[in-house]
Amino acid sequence: MSKHVIIYMPLVGEDTVQWAVSDDNGRLTSGVSINTLSEVASRVEGRRVTLVLPADDVLLAETVIPGGSLARAQQAIPFALEEQVADDVDSLHFALGSKGRDDNYPVAVIGRQVMDAVTAQCQEAGLRPTQIVPETLALPQLEGSSPDIRAWTALLDEDQAVVRLGGHKGFATDPGMAGIMLEGARAELTDDVIASLVIFRTDTAGTLNVPESVELEMRPCDHRLALYASGLSTSTHINLLQGDYNPKKNFDRTWKPWRWSMALAACLCAVLLVGQWLDVRQLDRQEAVLDAQISDAFSQALPDTRMQRPKRQIQSALSKLENGNADGFTSRLSQIAASLATQPQTNIKTIGYRNGRFDLDLNTDDVPTLDALKSELTKRGSLALSVQSTNRDGSGLRGRVRIE
Numbered sequence: 001m002s003k004h005v006i007i008y009m010p011l012v013g014e015d016t017v018q019w020a021v022s023d024d025n026g027r028l029t030s031g032v033s034i035n036t037l038s039e040v041a042s043r044v045e046g047r048r049v050t051l052v053l054p055a056d057d058v059l060l061a062e063t064v065i066p067g068g069s070l071a072r073a074q075q076a077i078p079f080a081l082e083e084q085v086a087d088d089v090d091s092l093h094f095a096l097g098s099k100g101r102d103d104n105y106p107v108a109v110i111g112r113q114v115m116d117a118v119t120a121q122c123q124e125a126g127l128r129p130t131q132i133v134p135e136t137l138a139l140p141q142l143e144g145s146s147p148d149i150r151a152w153t154a155l156l157d158e159d160q161a162v163v164r165l166g167g168h169k170g171f172a173t174d175p176g177m178a179g180i181m182l183e184g185a186r187a188e189l190t191d192d193v194i195a196s197l198v199i200f201r202t203d204t205a206g207t208l209n210v211p212e213s214v215e216l217e218m219r220p221c222d223h224r225l226a227l228y229a230s231g232l233s234t235s236t237h238i239n240l241l242q243g244d245y246n247p248k249k250n251f252d253r254t255w256k257p258w259r260w261s262m263a264l265a266a267c268l269c270a271v272l273l274v275g276q277w278l279d280v281r282q283l284d285r286q287e288a289v290l291d292a293q294i295s296d297a298f299s300q301a302l303p304d305t306r307m308q309r310p311k312r313q314i315q316s317a318l319s320k321l322e323n324g325n326a327d328g329f330t331s332r333l334s335q336i337a338a339s340l341a342t343q344p345q346t347n348i349k350t351i352g353y354r355n356g357r358f359d360l361d362l363n364t365d366d367v368p369t370l371d372a373l374k375s376e377l378t379k380r381g382s383l384a385l386s387v388q389s390t391n392r393d394g395s396g397l398r399g400r401v402r403i404e
Contacts, residue, residue: 005044026234037121062168094243114247137236152197155199156205161178201221241275336383357402387401
């Protein structure tokens with residue numbers, strides 16, 4: 001079974017409270033402890049918590065609000081009860097119970113100053129109660145043995161009597177005044193209705209004078225928290241955490257002023273994300289183009305080789321080419337350059353190399369210069385020059401020669 005934590009605050013403003021744990025059937029599963037509110041909060045985190053306030057801080061009343069709208073009732077009830085309360089309605093907090101017959105609403109009235117103090121204490125201690133209930137409505141509501149019997153419940157302590165009448169009515173006063181108020185409550189009943197009062201007495205209970213017109217039954221009570229556990233699990237009550245003190249409404253009131261800022265921030269984040277996505281798409285397209293260009297260049301450089309790691313493969317091919325032509329291509333090209341240097345009147349237009357042969361298109365002054373170039377090549381190594389074609393070009397000669 002789930003754990004229900006019941007905390008009783010004997011005096012609003014004081015930090016010491018009484019508390020115990022009960023099951024869903026209203027039986028205490030732990031002894032009653034006395035601790036500060038902060039100590040209790042650290043032990044009961046994550047559990048369902050009911051905070052019980054002293055009965056003399058809460059006024060219980062009933063009023064009729066025609067119409068079925070709860071919102072209308074919440075607006076109208078403070079003015080409907082204006083004559084029954086001593087303070088200005090603006091300084092009071094009105095909590096509604098479930099609507100009864102004939103649009104009758106039970107109401108719990110408490111000063112806003114008291115509620116502010118209680119909620120501030122809970123917030124400072126780190127306690128988040130599920131509900132806050134007046135002590136009067138934490139008492140069990142007993143059923144009469146027959147329809148013509150009204151069963152009332154009372155908790156009698158040393159200097160106080162807390163009485164729950166039928167429904168959500170009740171009061172708290174000293175034992176001396178309790179008898180007079182019980183007689184007044186009996187007078188409101190018709191003569192054919194029997195009033196029956198069950199008094200739960202603590203060990204330190206005093207004496208309560210009950211009118212003779214009220215049937216009386218005395219029962220022992222180990223501790224008031226045991227009685228509250230039974231009442232909260234079996235009887236209806238009013239949760240004071242309504243309206244301005246509703247935790248959800250407080251949360252909404254906190255974040256709603258920021259909702260447009262949050263929406264703008266979300267839009268900004270969306271724009272930034274879309275921009276980043278477009279940049280990535282563009283980079284992907286550029287990368288695809290570069291990959292295609294690399295593939296084409298690799299196929300031209302190494303046509304019979306499968307491309308796997310192009311950079312390493314190209315470097316390897318160049319290394320082999322340099323090593324294989326250490327005494328071939330490089331040496332021959334060096335001989336050709338040195339020979340051409342001896343004939344300054346000769347200019348190279350183009351040079352090609354294939355299968356060990358160099359084909360040069362050049363401009364020179366005359367045919368003897370080509371013969372001199374051939375002699376220079378012969379002197380420097382094993383290269384031989386052959387003239388492929390010659391044409392007069394103005395005052396000079398344009399020729400095509402092959403060196404191999």
